[in-house]
Amino acid sequence: MPLDAEVSRQSAYPSRPIRWYLPGMPVALPLALLLSAAVPAAVEARQAAPAPPSETFQAAWSGSRVSPPSGSYAPEALQADLKRLLERGAGLVRIAGQGVSSEGRPILVLAAGSGPEKVLLWSQMHGDEPTATCALVDLLSHLVATRTDPATEQLLSRLTLLVLPMLNPDGAVRNDRRNAQGIDINRDAVELQTPEGRFLKGVRDRFAPAAGFNLHNQGALVTAGPGGPQSALAVLAVPGAESEADGPAVARKKGLAAVMARAAEPFGPGRVARYDMSYTQRAFGDSMSRWGTPTVLLETGGWDGPGEAERLVRLNFTVLLSALHALARGKEALAAPAYDLLPFNVRGRxxxxxxxxxxxxxxxxxxxxxxxxxxxxxxxxxxxxxxxxxxxxxxxxxxxxxxxxxxxxxxxxxxxxxxxxxxxxxxxxxxxxxxxxxxxxxxxxxxxxxxxxxxxxxxxxxxxxxxxxxxxxxxxxxxxxxxxxxxxxxxxxxx
Ligand SMILES: [Zn+2]
Known part of the structure; x- marks a missing residue:
């Protein structure tokens, strides 16, 4: 696709298509790289390099973080930080899509990297679930700050990240789960009556991501297993069907979930649970998996004590970077067996x-x-x-x-x-x-x-x-x- 490609997409109002501008998106580059005879050996050599341990990301967060201490963004503040990131990360971070909420607020998708595998990360489709939004902004900031480090270079040469930090800005303004229509966007994947849901579906169809991260907050009062501690995170390999046969897509989802659990272990031992939910056709994670984008659900819980909001943002940052590095190396499926050993999320205790x-x-x-x-x-x-x-x-x-x-x-x-x-x-x-x-x-x-x-x-x-x-x-x-x-x-x- 040429630079400055414009693609009509469904938007807030289905009858009025918006244009997608992809300024500076080096789409032709990956193909050229793949065709180059010298590159496979280099890629192989990079593949052999182990992924940085999660302690690296945990330590890097405070230097990279730009998100507010509250662990929650107002939509306007988010737009301002994204604008600054686009300036700081010129040539690396770019706008890959722009939608409009029910009430006319902008919804941005930023892209980073030029790799052949596209990965979609979306957060705050529930307006009152802000933790991962902060982590995604910090993650982009980290990639910009470390863009010449070999590990980041490898990540961005293998993957193209599509980052949608806040799908439901209208809900965020009201601290409400639902959008301005009063609809839970995460139950609108089939009917697509929300402009936000249509936009997310459009992004999926436009890029056909090879993996998806569906990012939420589940509330603080959940434990990891019936006798376990407070659940800081819960993960789910989101099913794409009532009964899903094992295969590469399931291995990828389970593996990414298990990699995130493992990445959190040094900081919060036993604090990652397996989210408990069966296939829900009208939900977006399930639909993404059904549409061909193996999707992992990440639900932030609680981690009681002073600085809780920041601790949870930092943990999100750490596990997401760990998962992306595993994905960039094609190693994520190796962790899949560990997924089935995770304790289940327990509510009511x-x-x-x-x-x-x-x-x-x-x-x-x-x-x-x-x-x-x-x-x-x-x-x-x-x-x-x-x-x-x-x-x-x-x-x-x-x-x-x-x-x-x-x-x-x-x-x-x-x-x-x-x-x-x-x-x-x-x-x-x-x-x-x-x-x-x-x-x-x-x-x-x-x-x-x-x-x-x-x-x-x-x-x-x-x-x-x-x-x-x-x-x-x-x-x-x-x-x-x-x-x-x-x-x-x-x-x-x-x-
Ligand atoms: Zn949610």
Whole structure:
């Protein structure tokens, strides 16, 4: 195809084709290279060079990263960073396609590399799933920064990367899974009623990629296996049919997934799970596989602790680069057997906080009882299943089956609903109790019946029961009375 090729494609409005400009895309170059007698030996020699270990990418991220510390891009900020990347990477990174969202926001596909195998990576088709978008921008930045390194040269001579960092900018603006029509783009692969879905299909048809990476967030409260830790990533060799026969496409998908799991292992041992989902015809990953682009699903989970968003971006960056290097060497299928050994993703086990074995005053004035209490916090991007409007108690009773990201041994503690309104509300409540002779210094001078009665009153209807958004006051019984030991506010234990 000549330079400056223009190809009509379906766009936001099917009746109005847009043009695809491919400025500077050296399409003729790979063919010339392949025809050159000297090159096969050189390629062979490069193939023999081992892929860099994932530690290399993990270490390189901070030097290459341009994505924001929040781990999430506003569409305009993304456009600005992509523009800068195009300038920095002139001659390497170029625009391979441009679509338009339902509400007229641009959707860019950038290309990097000149290799014969095209690889499509798309992210944020769900507007509230931003982690891989950041990783893709950082990945392009890394390729630009290391463009003369032998490993990057090899990658870009074997592969042409097609990077679509944000398919659903309208959803991103609203922090919403769906597009502006209210449609889940990832269930629109058959009907193609969304301009975003049509654009993605057009990119697939235009380039016929030899591999696809479908990049999502699955929410934080998932474990890798029934007894495993929090799942930082889940991978799936996305099926292209109800029943898919083994062959090169399956080996490629499983192998890429396994390479990503292996690449994460040094940093988060046991934190990669196998995503659990059967063939879904109307989903895009499944359809890509069906259309001839073997596709891997990567679902970012959680990795609790300070700097979580950045840690997850960095991990995405690391595993994606590792997978691409394996693909560039044609080695990815060797890892396929390890895919079947990955633990499955488990939902419903992990919560944010569990108080173990507390004495509970539930807020309804009933006698106290022994129980565990579990909390799940509201999150900005939590995945469909776990998105709460507000932090809530999610269980009371014997919760042995749950694992808290934070576990508090509450044996010996008495818990009761706290007054709504945080610390100032508690201070006011406490001062009221002091004035009535029911508290002194830091202690409540209340027996069990008194605590049941008073807490019911100050909690103003807040109760310790599933799906109620309530804070707790934690009290310890002493000779002086019930000493305030701390609080649970917004699902977090505080002093
Ligand atoms: Zn998603």
């Amino acid at each position: 992990l919560v944010d906080l569990v108080l173990r074995d507390a004495t509970v005053h539930g807020g309804r004035g009933l006698p106290p009882f022994h129980a565990d209490v579990a909390f799940v916090r509201a999150r900005a991007f939590a995945g469909e299943a776990q998105r709460l409007a507000a932090t809530a108690v999610t269980g009371v009773g014997d919760l042995d089956h749950l694992l808290g990201l934070t576990e508090v041994d509450a044996a010996g503690l008495v818990v009761a609903p706290a007054p709504p309104g945080g610390a100032p509300a508690w201070e006011k409540t406490f001062a009221g109790l002091v004035a009535r002779g029911l508290a002194k210094d830091d202690s409540l001078l209340l027996d069990e019946a008194g605590l049941a009665r008073e807490s019911r009153s100050w909690a103003a209807g807040g109760v310790v029961t599933a799906w109620s958004a309530v804070d707790l006051v934690l009290l310890r019984r002493t000779e002086k009375g019930l000493v305030v030991e701390g609080f649970v506010r917004d699902g977090v234990r505080v002093k």
